[in-house]
Amino acid sequence: MLTPRAKLFFLASLFSACFGQTRPSAAEPPSIAVAPLTAPEGTQFTGSDRCASCHRAESLEYAKTRHASLAATAKNAIADCEMCHGPGKAHADAEEGAHGDDAEAAAGAKLIFAFNANPKQNSERCLRCHQSSRDQKDFTHSTHVLHGVGCNECHSTHLVDAARNPSKTALGLAQANFFSVPKLPEQQRWLHNSLLKKPQPDLCFGCHGNIQAQFALPTHHRVPEGAMKCTDCHNPHGTSNRATLRQSGWETCTQCHVEKRGPFVFEHSAVKVEGCTACHSPHGSVNRMLLVRREERFLCLQCHVDPNAVNVPHGRLGFQTRGDCTRCHAAIHGSNFDVNFLH
Structure with a gap:
């Protein structure tokens, strides 16, 4: 039988074993472990210095990019160029052995991954690193993947990183004639932290021409003017919501229109169930307040089909002639005071 002193020593040891272990700080959550990328065995990798011997301009500009910064500091870095373009020895040997023969040089160019494959294969290269x-x-x-849009349709790894080059403002770039990789069209040579080929909304309008037309209508959200961005509402990488919205339904709109969020004592089911687009066209409209119908009453009559709704007299003029629902039902988005949304 244990003595009181032995019991005390045993309990102290047990407490230390259970509660004495070092735990991660709440301010520093454990990082997600990502398997490092490793080069295949053999001598297929030639190194970025050999790439730079031919691609001098690209190499100098690439050194100013975000990817170059990561490759220089990451523990799992292999080789800058070959991390994306694959083993380059066969390509370099073929190019050097071509001796000016265009046909042989063209054949050598095919021995490196140049991101001219199908979108799925191109994106797989990016997702090898961007997986966390x-x-x-x-x-x-x-939706973008399902429609054949890959990472390099919107992004370019060779664009200059604005975070690492803060002095290169838009004005400075204009004065310097927009420097970046020489082979990029001049309108694509600009600074952006997301490595986008063009600024918003021009990048999105390249495919979504029908949406661009809606933003040209008399009433529209100020996206063309630069007051908003497409990505304020949409996540181009995809979400579980329709139209790649960042939030579901009306929650996207009420991020800005907070006065319409509620909760209200008396909720308008059209807002909560069908969403804002039951009455509003978010990109643009020929009507005021981005309404999908010119007359407010016709919006209401889409749901309120009861005969009494259209026969309420309004002075000497019947509702069907001059009726305006919101003159009485002013709190149409929801009310804390009246079940009929009168105020």
């Missing part, structure tokens, strides 16, 4: 965030996981089954 929710955006990238959603992208693999997003």
Whole structure:
């Protein structure tokens, strides 16, 4: 039988074993472990210095990019160029052995991954590294992927990183004639932290021409003017919501229109169930307040089909002639005071 002193020593040891272990700080959550990329065995990798011997201009500009910064500091870095373009020895040997023969040089160019494959193969190259965030996981089954849009349709790894080159403002770039990789069209040579080929909304309008036309209508959200961005509402990498919205339904709109969020004592089911687009066209409209119908009453009559709704007299003029629902039902988005949304 244990003595009181032995019991005390045993309990102290047990407490230390259970509660004395070092735990991670709440301010520093454990990082997500990502398997390092390793080069295949053999001598297929030639190194970025050999790439730079031919691609001098690209190499100098690439040194100013975000990817170059990561490659220089990351523990799992292999080789800058070959991390994306694949083993380059066969390509370099063929180019050097061509001796000016265009046919042989063209054949050598095919021995490196130049991101001119199908969008799925191009994106797989990017996702080898970009695999830890929710955006990238959603992208693999997003609307863009389903329609054949890959990462390099919107992004370019060779664009200059604005975070590493803060002095290169838009004005400075204009004065310097827009420097970046020489082979990029001049209108694509600009600074952006997301490595986008063009600024918003021009990048999105390249495919979504029908949406661009809506923004040209008399009433529209100020996206063309630069007051808003497409990505304020949409996540281009994909979401579980329709139209790649960042939030579901009306929640996207009430991020800005907070006065319409509620909760209200008396909720208008059209807002909560069908959403804002039951009455509003978010990109643009010929009507005031982005309404989908010119007359408010016709919006209301889409749901309120009871005969009494259209026969309420309004002075000497019947409702069907001059009726205006919101003159009485002013709190149409929801009310804390009246079940009929009168105020």
